Amino acid sequence: MRPVADLHSVAAVRRRASRRLPKPILDFVEGGADDEVTVERNVEAFRQAVLVPRHGTGVRSARLARTVLGGELAVPVLFAPCGGLPMVAPDGDLMATRAAGRAGTTFVLSAFSGTPVEEVVAASSGPVWFQTYLTGGRSGTEELLHRVRSAGCSGLMVTFDSTVSGNRERDVRHHLYQAAALEPRGLLQVAPHVIRHWPWLAAFRSSGLRPGVANVPGAGRGTVPTAEVAALQQATPPTWADLGWLRTVWDGPLVAKGILTVEDARRAADAGADGIVVSNHGGRQLDRAPATLSVLPRIVAAVGGDVEVLVDGGIRRGSDVAVALAAGARAVLIGRPYVYGLAAGDVAGAARVVEILVAELARTLVLLGAESLDDLDASFSPVDAQRSRTGPQ
Numbered sequence: 001m002r003p004v005a006d007l008h009s010v011a012a013v014r015r016r017a018s019r020r021l022p023k024p025i026l027d028f029v030e031g032g033a034d035d036e037v038t039v040e041r042n043v044e045a046f047r048q049a050v051l052v053p054r055h056g057t058g059v060r061s062a063r064l065a066r067t068v069l070g071g072e073l074a075v076p077v078l079f080a081p082c083g084g085l086p087m088v089a090p091d092g093d094l095m096a097t098r099a100a101g102r103a104g105t106t107f108v109l110s111a112f113s114g115t116p117v118e119e120v121v122a123a124s125s126g127p128v129w130f131q132t133y134l135t136g137g138r139s140g141t142e143e144l145l146h147r148v149r150s151a152g153c154s155g156l157m158v159t160f161d162s163t164v165s166g167n168r169e170r171d172v173r174h175h176l177y178q179a180a181a182l183e184p185r186g187l188l189q190v191a192p193h194v195i196r197h198w199p200w201l202a203a204f205r206s207s208g209l210r211p212g213v214a215n216v217p218g219a220g221r222g223t224v225p226t227a228e229v230a231a232l233q234q235a236t237p238p239t240w241a242d243l244g245w246l247r248t249v250w251d252g253p254l255v256a257k258g259i260l261t262v263e264d265a266r267r268a269a270d271a272g273a274d275g276i277v278v279s280n281h282g283g284r285q286l287d288r289a290p291a292t293l294s295v296l297p298r299i300v301a302a303v304g305g306d307v308e309v310l311v312d313g314g315i316r317r318g319s320d321v322a323v324a325l326a327a328g329a330r331a332v333l334i335g336r337p338y339v340y341g342l343a344a345g346d347v348a349g350a351a352r353v354v355e356i357l358v359a360e361l362a363r364t365l366v367l368l369g370a371e372s373l374d375d376l377d378a379s380f381s382p383v384d385a386q387r388s389r390t391g392p393q
Helices: 010-020 023-030 037-048 092-103 117-123 137-151 169-174 176-180 184-195 198-206 227-235 240-249 262-270 292-303 318-326 336-368 383-390
Strands: 066-068 071-073 077-079 107-109 128-132 155-159 254-259 275-278 308-312 331-334
Touching (some): 010 023, 010 336, 023 169, 037 292, 037 318, 077 092, 077 107, 077 336, 092 107, 092 117, 107 117, 117 128, 117 137, 128 137, 137 240, 240 254, 240 262, 254 262, 262 275, 262 292, 275 292, 292 308, 292 318, 318 331, 318 336, 331 336
Parallel strands (some): 077 331, 107 128, 128 155, 155 254, 254 275, 275 308, 308 331
Antiparallel strands (some): 066 071
């Protein structure tokens, strides 16, 4: 098999991942809620975007470094929080944080991670943030935050769009959570797929079957979020008052994730958030939610002077990153792309995904005539040009 350095697009990395992962695991990574309309919208919004160059500028290289919430990053591409990484690759959380550090960017550790936060931070050569819900209520959360702070996490991200779990029919069809709980019905469902992927099975067993909920107060243990964990999450969904409370107990950067409206962006800013992530959870929660790119510009216009605005969902090319930054995002987060990388080639695979995106982004900026990320604005990706291409919207 060719080395991951020979893979030259996220799509190529995804194709290798699809060959290496059992179908139930690939579906866990790729699946969305209900009819997966929002998953498709996220990607299609970037495909429909228009980039307008400036010629005769003499630009031959571009600077890609950016400060995000006080931290200096080599690239404006962060690793989004993703639960269940040990199902994709052994020690997946550790591999991901090493890849992010290698790329000079931030890794955001999921609350549903399979590795204790202390181990993840120790393994990283870059900044690590922690993503949380309000699992365990305020008392349980405050206790967890003591661990997170002591471990050395520099930022806290609070997810607001998971009051209940989305209806991810691929996982239901595969009985994935029953298999993770070692229930016979689930094991019988996934066994035929697993048997055809011996390398994955051998790696999975050699990893020691790390628990997937190592940092959730009061949760059970399993390789993916269990029904008990979901119940804990849904019992105490965060409110804006909770975000205000978190501001009093967390002294680092505080980010609200799952924002899709100007009203919620303003509430987050008023509650003390330093940043927000315009996100629909990768289409895994509310189906038929708007594409994140479609709502990004008006959110930036409303609160961009008060908080840093990040965005995720549908980013597959470096040109997508350029579009998002031109629309006002300070940086982007990727999820599925780096998870594909883990499946395709562990740390090297995830790092290769960032290399691909960075090379594409640098090339895009030069072709646009932009010398740095700070040069990008809406004139490089005008909404009017997009409408003229796609028709009335």
